[in-house]
Amino acid sequence: MLTRECHPTPTAPCRCGAAANTWCMECWESPFYCASCIVEQHRNLPFHRVEQWNGRFFERKELAALGLVIGLRHHGHLCTQAPSDRATTKFTIVHTNGVHNVTVAYCHCAPRTKDTNQLLLTGLFPGTFERPASAFTFAVLKEHHIHSLQSKKAAYDYFEALRHLTDNVLPNSVKDRYREFLRIAHVWAYLKAFKRSGQYYDIDKLLPSTWPFGSLAVHCPSCPEDGFNMAPNWRNTPPDKRWEDP
Ligand SMILES: [Zn+2]
Ligand SMILES: [Zn+2]
Ligand SMILES: [Zn+2]
Known part of the structure; x- marks a missing residue:
């Protein structure tokens, strides 16, 4: 553990030839890179945590601070149709490993997809549908949903743990998105139930059922349902064959 916290000397130069002083804590056996190569290496892993040697110790760095811009709808690359003036937006994104400050570039290809739909199509659930500036990855919403069902952990405690994962020394310095998280976690649970119930595909019209229309x-x-799994003449059952509450 301690060996991993020391900078290996001498270290091989980055693959581009520049000095290598940055590595990824989450990529398996990450080699050392220069800042621009590690950004390039993480176009499709934008929520990894990286560390940069500052001469005395490894300092945690946001990939956005090293220059990463998350391009939506172009597999992590930037849209070539974007106007240069308002091409990027600062975002707070909550993922399973904590809270991230990132820079996002929307796609401007015609026909222009709504910003919120671009986020959803890339697996980011916006915190609000009016000019969102924060979002939750589908992965963190899924993980919280399963934790809350299995361990009854409160959303507040789950979110506080995410702040500690981001900065365990000064967790209060990490942006608090608990209120947005709580709201979106409810919406997520509802949408999951809606999807699994088949209501989006009008399952009530396909299956004979006495359930209320639109039920999730x-x-x-195996529950007895008239017209579905009960004898057609069940109402004529003789009194001595009926079951009655004594
Ligand atoms: Zn390099
Ligand atoms: Zn990585
Ligand atoms: Zn585009």
């Missing part, structure tokens, strides 16, 4: 409850095929 899991359908139980």
Whole structure:
């Protein structure tokens, strides 16, 4: 553990020939890179944590601070149709490993996709639908959903843990997006139930059921349902064959 915190000397230069002083804490066996090569290496891994040797110790760096701009709808690359004046937006993105300050560039290809839809199509759930400046990755919403169902962990504690993962020395210096997270976590749980119930595909019209129209409850095929799995003349059952509450 301690060896990993020391800068290896001498270190091989970056693949581009420049001095290599930056490595990724999350890529498996990350070699040392220069800042611009590590940014290039993370176009499709924008939420990895990297560290840069500052002469005395490894300092945590945001990939955005090293120059990474997350291009939407172009596999991490920047859209060539973007106007240069308002091409990028500062964003706070919450992922399973913490809170990130990133720079996002929307796609401007015609026909222009709405900003919120661009975020959703790339797996980012916007914190608001009016000019969003924060978003949650689908991965963090899924992980929180499963944690809350399995361990009953409160959203507040889950989010506080994310702040500690971001900075365990000064967690209060990490941006607080708990209120937005709580709201979006509810929306996420509802949308998951909606998707799994089949309501988007009008399942009520496909399956004979006495469930209320639009129900998100899991359908139980063994529960007795008139016209579905009960004898057609069940109402004529003789009194001695009926079950009645004594
Ligand atoms: Zn390099
Ligand atoms: Zn990495
Ligand atoms: Zn584009």
